Amino acid sequence: MFPIRKAVWLAPKVRLIEVEAQRVAKHHQPGHFVIIRVRDPGERIPLTMATSDAQAGTITLVVQVVGATTEMLCDLEAGESILNVVGPLGKPTEIEDFGHAVLVGGGVGTAVIYPQAEALKKVGNTVSAIIGGRTKEYVIFEKELAEHCDVVHPCTDDGSYGYNGFVTGKLQELLEDESQKIGAVITAGPVPMMRAIAKVTKPFNVRTIVSLNPIMVDGTGMCGGCRVSVGGETKFACVDGPEFEAQDVDFDELVDRLATYQTQEKIAWDRLHKCQDCSKS
Amino acid sequence: MKPAERMKIDRQPMTEQDASARAKNFREVNQGYADEAATQEALRCLKCKDAKCVNGCPVGIDIAGFVGAVADGDLNKAANILLAANVLPGITGRVCPQETQCEQYCVRGKKGVSVGIGYLERFVADWARENREDLFEPPPPTGKKVAVVGSGPAGLTCAGELSKMGHAVTIFEALHKAGGVLVYGIPEFRLPNHIVEAEVDGLRRRGVDIVTDVVIGQTYTIPELLEEEGFHAVFVGNGAGLPVFQGIPGENLKGVYSANEFLTRVNLMGGYMFDAGETDTPIIRASQAVVVGGGNTAMDSVRTAKRLGANPATLIYRRSREEMPARVEEIKHAEEEGVIFRLLNNPIEILGDDKGWVRAVRCIKMELGEPDDSGRRRPVPVEGSEFELPCQVFIEAIGTGANPLLTQTTPGLEVNRWGNIIVDENNMTSIPGVFAGGDIVRGGATVILAMGDGKGSSVAMHEYLMNGK
Numbered sequence: 014m015f016p017i018r019k020a021v022w023l024a025p026k027v028r029l030i031e032v033e034a035q036r037v038a039k040h041h042q043p044g045h046f047v048i049i050r051v052r053d054p055g056e057r058i059p060l061t062m063a064t065s066d067a068q069a070g071t072i073t074l075v076v077q078v079v080g081a082t083t084e085m086l087c088d089l090e091a092g093e094s095i096l097n098v099v100g101p102l103g104k105p106t107e108i109e110d111f112g113h114a115v116l117v118g119g120g121v122g123t124a125v126i127y128p129q130a131e132a133l134k135k136v137g138n139t140v141s142a143i144i145g146g147r148t149k150e151y152v153i154f155e156k157e158l159a160e161h162c163d164v165v166h167p168c169t170d171d172g173s174y175g176y177n178g179f180v181t182g183k184l185q186e187l188l189e190d191e192s193q194k195i196g197a198v199i200t201a202g203p204v205p206m207m208r209a210i211a212k213v214t215k216p217f218n219v220r221t222i223v224s225l226n227p228i229m230v231d232g233t234g235m236c237g238g239c240r241v242s243v244g245g246e247t248k249f250a251c252v253d254g255p256e257f258e259a260q261d262v263d264f265d266e267l268v269d270r271l272a273t274y275q276t277q278e279k280i281a282w283d284r285l286h287k288c289q290d291c292s293k294s
Numbered sequence: 295m296k297p298a299e300r301m302k303i304d305r306q307p308m309t310e311q312d313a314s315a316r317a318k319n320f321r322e323v324n325q326g327y328a329d330e331a332a333t334q335e336a337l338r339c340l341k342c343k344d345a346k347c348v349n350g351c352p353v354g355i356d357i358a359g360f361v362g363a364v365a366d367g368d369l370n371k372a373a374n375i376l377l378a379a380n381v382l383p384g385i386t387g388r389v390c391p392q393e394t395q396c397e398q399y400c401v402r403g404k405k406g407v408s409v410g411i412g413y414l415e416r417f418v419a420d421w422a423r424e425n426r427e428d429l430f431e432p433p434p435p436t437g438k439k440v441a442v443v444g445s446g447p448a449g450l451t452c453a454g455e456l457s458k459m460g461h462a463v464t465i466f467e468a469l470h471k472a473g474g475v476l477v478y479g480i481p482e483f484r485l486p487n488h489i490v491e492a493e494v495d496g497l498r499r500r501g502v503d504i505v506t507d508v509v510i511g512q513t514y515t516i517p518e519l520l521e522e523e524g525f526h527a528v529f530v531g532n533g534a535g536l537p538v539f540q541g542i543p544g545e546n547l548k549g550v551y552s553a554n555e556f557l558t559r560v561n562l563m564g565g566y567m568f569d570a571g572e573t574d575t576p577i578i579r580a581s582q583a584v585v586v587g588g589g590n591t592a593m594d595s596v597r598t599a600k601r602l603g604a605n606p607a608t609l610i611y612r613r614s615r616e617e618m619p620a621r622v623e624e625i626k627h628a629e630e631e632g633v634i635f636r637l638l639n640n641p642i643e644i645l646g647d648d649k650g651w652v653r654a655v656r657c658i659k660m661e662l663g664e665p666d667d668s669g670r671r672r673p674v675p676v677e678g679s680e681f682e683l684p685c686q687v688f689i690e691a692i693g694t695g696a697n698p699l700l701t702q703t704t705p706g707l708e709v710n711r712w713g714n715i716i717v718d719e720n721n722m723t724s725i726p727g728v729f730a731g732g733d734i735v736r737g738g739a740t741v742i743l744a745m746g747d748g749k750g751s752s753v754a755m756h757e758y759l760m761n762g763k
Binding site: 036037040050054055056057081082096097098099100101102230231232233234235236237238240242247252266269270272273274277278281284 | 468469470478506507508509512513514535536537539545546548549551552554555558559563564567568571572573574575576578650697698699
């Protein structure tokens with residue numbers, strides 16, 4: 014059992030969960046993820062870690078409610094526990110001095126880029142962050158990112174805060190500004206956003222790295238469910254990734270495979286809500 | 295009883311769930327011997343002075359001894375003999391390929407049918423589990439700490455034996471549940487999870503500490519275990535958990551699974567109970583399923599697909615029946631359950647529909663040519679014989695490779711060109727104090743060979759721990 018120390022809503026349906034996981038915290042590096050199971054007999058889902066505190070023995074997850082399991086997870090309060098947390102999994106982010114590194118985060122991906130910002134800054138990069146949300150209330154981790162970034166550009170789809178438009182629009186602006194001398198773009202967020210970013214950076218020939226989150230079971234390379242096509246080769250995101258060169262990723266296939274269990278996900282969601290309704294009455 | 299009388303007794307059949315009923319459920323196929331059948335079967339043993347059967351047992355069970363005790367009706371004694379050599383008898387009694395091991399050496403098999411040693415082992419193990427307390431005297435502690443990586447058959451056996459010798463053993467398991475391939479790979483209809491749980495609990499009572507959710511190579515490295523966590527020796531039994539795909543077009547279509555994923559979803563995660571609302575892990579149920587492979591994993595996959603409702607559930611194998619590596623009983627059970635065997639066929643392409651789902655697999659007929667390196671006749675494609683087999687789920691069960699997570703993070707650990715760990719005659723790796731066994735050393739093998747490695751390693755580790763050799 015992994016006790017939850019803190020659980021707060023950062024935005025609608027987006028929850029920050031700080032959980033005791035000593036062994037994971039000790040070895041966590043930027044880019045690593047964990048697999049959790051909320052209850053027995055629950056499913057195993059991968060979640061990328063935002064931060065960790067090796068001394069306190071805690072890791073921080075930022076979770077968006079997208080289905081039954083994430084909803085059960087986000088229903089948990091401080092003092093309750095997550096049944097299983099295993100990690101850190103995957104390869105860590107390659108941290109090097111790119112000169113100017115631009116991090117792009119969308120939704121809960123914004124929390125994923127936070128430890129990368131810290132590490133990239135440490136090795137001497139100029140670090141910019143572009144973070145997006147539908148409206149102002151969906152923009153998260155701005156203050157935290159500002160601790161390690163030279164500049165943070167919040168963006169909102171409706172223009173209610175910061176740059177008026179998608180993160181790709183802001184990224185395009187920076188790329189067109191030659192004085193920025195961007196050496197790398199590193200991004201985490203919804204697949205359509207990462208795909209759009211790959212498209213934006215391509216003509217500029219800037220190294221672009223995406224963090225993929227396909228369907229996984231064990232997270233140790235044992236099942237192969239997370240396979241993605243990268244540069245024409247099949248890779249297992251859990252052990253070969255989760256980060257890959259954006260221009261090599263077959264995003265169409267990724268989107269398609271992510272939809273494998275759509276029908277069952279809907280069933281699980283309906284089931285959870287039906288249960289909640291009946292327990293209320 | 296005189297040998298002539300013993301010779302007159304016929305092999306006692308195993309009680310099985312009816313084939314048409316069991317093809318729709320996940321309950322165990324074999325129901326076990328009744329007391330009388332067990333006694334009769336045990337009486338068939340001729341009590342050979344120089345019993346050869348034990349030569350076929352990788353863990354060296356005194357087979358004549360325990361079978362004799364069953365014949366005498368002394369099940370307590372039978373259990374003592376069995377458990378002295380084998381910490382997981384309920385498991386091996388169910389999944390060992392006895393026909394190529396102990397039973398192959400049985401003198402009765404020379405002119406007729408061998409004694410049902412596997413069935414008797416299962417009978418005694420089940421009796422002991424249900425009828426007696428674990429009589430376990432904790433040995434004096436040696437003060438030595440051992441880490442075991444992986445809780446599959448190799449790791450569990452090694453841990454059990456080391457704890458008998460008084461060492462403090464901690465097993466690290468990557469998944470949330472102990473048992474390794476016994477719980478993620480082998481289906482419940484062949485080896486119920488509660489049997490594995492009971493035998494794992496037996497080890498816990500003996501003082502073995504089992505820590506789940508730890509991936510050695512990620513959560514800790516081997517050097518950390520030795521240098522920081524205070525372990526004096528390590529046994530690596532992390533299995534061959536890397537699925538091999540054929541590399542044919544269409545493998546990333548929805549509905550294509552590795553056998554590992556398919557079986558893990560169904561067995562470990564209980565995916566077959568998703569529709570009933572009892573579990574949260576989904577599995578695709580196909581009206582037509584095709585599995586490629588000829589081993590036990592292929593049989594497990596195709597029989598699982600059948601139970602999930604596929605009709606037909608078809609098995610494709612590129613060689614002929616004689617070359618199939620699966621246990622004879624599994625092949626027989628699969629056929630009885632209505633699995634269609636398409637031997638001497640090979641898939642060459644998986645075809646999808648416009649939504650990215652599998653719709654068929656394109657196959658080619660094969661014929662047997664000259665013997666290859668393995669001594670088996672090499673299958674060669676018959677030109678112009680391609681055909682399509684409709685299916686919505688396609689499962690690849692053609693083997694597994696060595697998982698590199700642990701070996702990559704262990705400097706100085708020597709592996710061969712397939713990534714399997716190299717060990718000496720004592721199962722010690724290139725790192726002093728680090729031993730290894732099971733599939734990570736052998737490539738794909740069997741539960742019992744892994745257990746034999748675990749047991750053999752425990753003896754060498756004891757020697758290393760106590761005498762530094």
